[in-house]
Amino acid sequence: MxxxxxxxxxxxxxxxxxxxxxxxxxxxxxxxxxxxxxxxxxxxxxxxxxxxxxxxxxxxxxxxxxxxxxxxxxxxxxxxxxxxxxxxxxxxxxxxxxxxxxxxxxxxxxxxxxxxxxxxxxxxxxxxxxxxxxxxxxxxxxxxxxxxxxxxxxxxxxxxxxxxxxxxxxxxxxxxxxxxxxxxxxxxxxxxxxxxxxxNPQSPFNKHPLITRLTNSGNITLTDTSFTQWENGKMTKEEIDGTRFKELMKQYFDR
CATH class of the missing domain: 3.30.2140.20 (Arylamine N-acetyltransferase fold)
Incomplete structure (x- = not known):
């Protein structure tokens, strides 16, 4: 159904x-x-x-x-x-x-x-x-x-x-x-x-793309300029460009 x-x-x-x-x-x-x-x-x-x-x-x-x-x-x-x-x-x-x-x-x-x-x-x-x-x-x-x-x-x-x-x-x-x-x-x-x-100009969500979700061990957050991962309390952050953004969208969000 x-x-x-x-x-x-x-x-x-x-x-x-x-x-x-x-x-x-x-x-x-x-x-x-x-x-x-x-x-x-x-x-x-x-x-x-x-x-x-x-x-x-x-x-x-x-x-x-x-x-x-x-x-x-x-x-x-x-x-x-x-x-x-x-x-x-x-x-x-x-x-x-x-x-x-x-x-x-x-x-x-x-x-x-x-x-x-x-x-x-x-x-x-x-x-x-x-x-x-x-x-x-x-x-x-x-x-x-x-x-x-x-x-x-x-x-x-x-x-x-x-x-x-x-x-x-x-x-x-x-x-x-x-x-x-x-x-x-x-x-x-x-x-x-x-x-x-x-x-609204003061809206935090109409400036840059943002996508985030929780994972089994933390969370992941992707914007147009960075990819941040929290895993078991440890953070890693990668600066990215438009090509990498598309790759990460596919890899982590299946989009």
Whole structure:
């Protein structure tokens, strides 16, 4: 069957008829992070489509591309919903040496399970928790680091995701703020985010091509000028040109 549920399972490599439980989500998030890259290549090439279920499915699961948060988490949101999870989407503001000034351009998922609400995110580049993070402040530890959510009311929301990436951070740092009470009513709202990301001069994703994904031992990040690998806590960086960019895209991202 050529539906989103079957295509998502095929892309990340899980069986087509297995019943998905909450305990299975760690594996789902880890496989998704290793399989589907975070990338802005369609933004850079101006190959854009409206954000809706069909277009996101075609891009991420039929053409086997990656995407930014509003595409990756939309695909995951529909997949979780089709597997009977209680999910909604929220918008957030990224913190990067200060709160970003282009608005609520991050998209994440809230999941309710047995009276507890969790943050689920597969669209935060190399900063992925790889596990559901409860909104009660409990620290979650994955192979990518430590993650927790602090309840704090700011101009940007009522909760803040904090993280301490393995091999990279000695102290807790802020990831993004979000408002747990304001849900995305329809994915058509996310077209506003795509427009901001594409057109705003302060957008970090409309300057240079970027593609990254997690690996079994770290992560890889490719831009038009460099290729960076983290492997078991050790970083190597190669300066590249356009020819090498294409070679690495084929070798590591099958594109």
């Amino acid at each position: 050529n539906d989103l549920n079957a295509l998502f399972r095929k892309r990340i490599g899980i069986t087509g008829h297995e019943k998905l439980t909450f305990d299975k989500l760690d594996e789902i998030l880890d496989k998704t992070a290793r399989t589907i890259p975070f990338e802005n290549l369609s933004i850079m090439a101006s190959h854009l489509s409206d954000i809706n279920k069909e277009n996101v499915m075609n891009k991420v699961l039929v053409r086997n591309e990656g995407g930014l948060c509003y595409e990756l988490n939309t695909a995951l949101y529909f997949f979780l919903m089709e597997n009977d999870f209680d999910v909604s989407m929220v918008r957030g503001v990224i913190y990067n040496q200060g709160w970003m000034t282009i608005g609520r351009t991050h998209v994440a998922i809230l999941l309710n399970h047995e009276g507890q609400t969790y943050l689920v995110d597969t669209g935060f580049g190399g900063n992925l928790p790889l596990k559901p993070v409860p909104l009660n402040g409990e620290v979650v530890i994955s192979r990518n680091g430590e993650f927790r959510i602090k309840r704090e009311v700011t101009d940007h929301g009522d909760h803040i995701l904090e993280l301490k990436l393995k091999h990279k951070d000695l102290d807790w740092k802020m990831g993004y703020a979000f408002d747990s009470s304001i849900h995305v009513g329809n994915v058509v709202e996310l077209n506003e985010i795509q427009t901001i990301i594409r057109e």
